[in-house]
Amino acid sequence: MxxxxxxxxxxxxxxxxxxxxxxxxDLHPALDAHEALVAADRCYFCHDAPCVTACPTDIDIPLFIRQIATGTPDAAAKTILSQNIMGGMCARVCPTETLCEEVCVREVAEGKPVLIGQLQRYATDHLQGQGIHPFSRAAVTGKTVAVVGAGPAGLSCAHRLAVLGHDVTVFDAQPKPGGLNEYGIAAYKTPEGFAQAEVDWLMQVGGITLTHDTALGTDVTLEQLSAQYDAVFLGMGLGGxxxxxxxxxxxxxxxxxxxxxxxxxxxxxxxxxxxxxxxxxxxxxxxxxxxxxxxxxxxxxxxxxxxxxxxxxxxxxxxxxxxxxxxxxxxxxxxxxxxxxxxxxxxxxxxxxxxxxxxxxxxxxxxxxxxxxxxxxxTLEGDGLPALERGKIAVTGAGRTSVDGVWAGGDCATGGDDLTVTAVAEGRDAAMDIHEALTGAAQ
Missing domain, CATH: 3.50.50.60 (FAD/NAD(P)-binding domain)
Structure with missing residues (x-):
């Protein structure tokens, strides 16, 4: 020793x-094709399904499970990823037992829910394992957005903005992107370099530039970013x-x-x-x-x-x-x-x-x-930030802060409950609000 x-x-x-x-x-070994079909067959495909309401990213869970059951896992993956671009990671780390699976009709009736998280992983792994990126960019808008933090909130925001045609620069204090997914989650939940593989896959959409080893307040200020870019999203998490x-x-x-x-x-x-x-x-x-x-x-x-x-x-x-x-x-x-x-x-x-x-x-x-x-x-670290509330950046609506042109989401903001899936949802929703603010076009 x-x-x-x-x-x-x-x-x-x-x-x-x-x-x-x-x-x-791997804490939860992946389902094979037969196991996925058996698991999908247990779903009742409920109308007004409670699992959808319980999902912070509003994934149409009965639809993607039906798509798996009918032998189209790549279509299932697109259903998932259209709402949650980090659906592969969330399938591994999301506390499904207290969210979608807790309210599953099978759980309520039998004490054994449909394996929603594992089915989500099966579908997203099937697609991403082929290197397929099912989204393409809209026409370039000419608008630029700075995203601070390459964690779940920042990457989700950046991807949605890129799909909508904006050019995005992501600034992160670490040498590698991923944030909590790369640095803060137990290794047995995401073995074999999955966090970086997911980032690499996400970046295939284009229109996103990653800038590493750049911390807000040390290497760049919010004032500088606001002057240089049309909008700013803060998703740097909690550093202290x-x-x-x-x-x-x-x-x-x-x-x-x-x-x-x-x-x-x-x-x-x-x-x-x-x-x-x-x-x-x-x-x-x-x-x-x-x-x-x-x-x-x-x-x-x-x-x-x-x-x-x-x-x-x-x-x-x-x-x-x-x-x-x-x-x-x-x-x-x-x-x-x-x-x-x-x-x-x-x-x-x-x-x-x-x-x-x-x-x-x-x-x-x-x-x-x-x-x-x-x-x-x-705790939140940084100088020159928008107004704080309970030690986090105060936000209203889809992540709007006290500073015009600045949005925030994820763990650094007051909007949600410190979960990867919530951070993804907040980044996505902020991106939609930023798009509308920059173009006047609601999606």
Missing amino acids: TQSPFSPGVTAGRLDDAALRENFS VNALGVEGGDKAGVLDAVDFIADLRQAGDLTALPVGRDVVVIGGGMTAVDAAVQSKLLGALNVTLAYRRGRDRMNASVFEQDLASSKGVRIMTHVVPKAVHGNGSVREIEFEYVNDEMSGTGQTVRVAADQVLRAIGQ
Whole structure:
């Protein structure tokens, strides 16, 4: 094993390459053609289907499933992608169990929904695997739009604007596009470089220029973009992470969960990625679960996920919570961090038990830890932004901000609920509003 310089006990190579390949294989293996037909045959093709209402991108789910059932998966893919250009990624990471599948008539009646997410993946993979891009650009309008952020919201906005004939430049602070899809999602959900493959496929539409390593407020300002382009869309997500705010919170071994996940996603060799023996993840959302599960898959002996409220209040879905438990993650609830103990590096983290009203009980517990991962919320970073509300860019309608000619969507804006699928919908809807504002032509 290779000793990590960050904290004693945090080492690389806890598992060999074969074990890591198995651990980080596809969480939901793709359906084959026969399995897809069997799954599609269970759909009732409901009129006024509740699954469509539950989908943030309003995909016509009964239609695309019928198209699969009749042997036309590429037509099904176009039905999906016309509403959600990142339908392939959303099929992999969307919490379908709390959205479309939760309200499926089969789920309500039998407790077993139609496999909507897996069918969506089958259709989009079938099309994209052939390199087919089913959309083409309208006549060039001569209008230019700057998009800040190459994540789900920004790419969705850019693609729709390009299809409508506008020329789009996307600015992103990272060296690779994809945003959360590339840097922030568990590797076992999107193996084999799918995030970059989807971006490459999306870019086939033309009319989009990607500019990397360019951060808003550092390398370019909103004022500059507004002066140079006819419209601006802000979709840069949330770059900051909340601090623990407790004694010892700056000790070696206390890290941001988003950085841990990003490092894992970009690692060429997982055997070289350090992980602790005793890992504690603080938080109750999807990022917390992704960090906890991947710590266990990297070979951590003990992984604890600590959350301040009950499991019913966790932002992570029940499916994600059960996944964590199935991988050996211990979930502690009604605890808040009080102090991080250790001589320079973390050795223990002290929690206080709290009640449902978040009042302390006076009872504390210490948990062994050589690595602590913070997943307690992210914050918006940047200067010269439009008006804020609750720490995010305030938007009305289809993403309009307080600044004329500037729209926003995704995690950086107040419009939605921090899901990839919601970000895609907000980027798409902002693009339609931008198009109407620039041309006067509603679509």
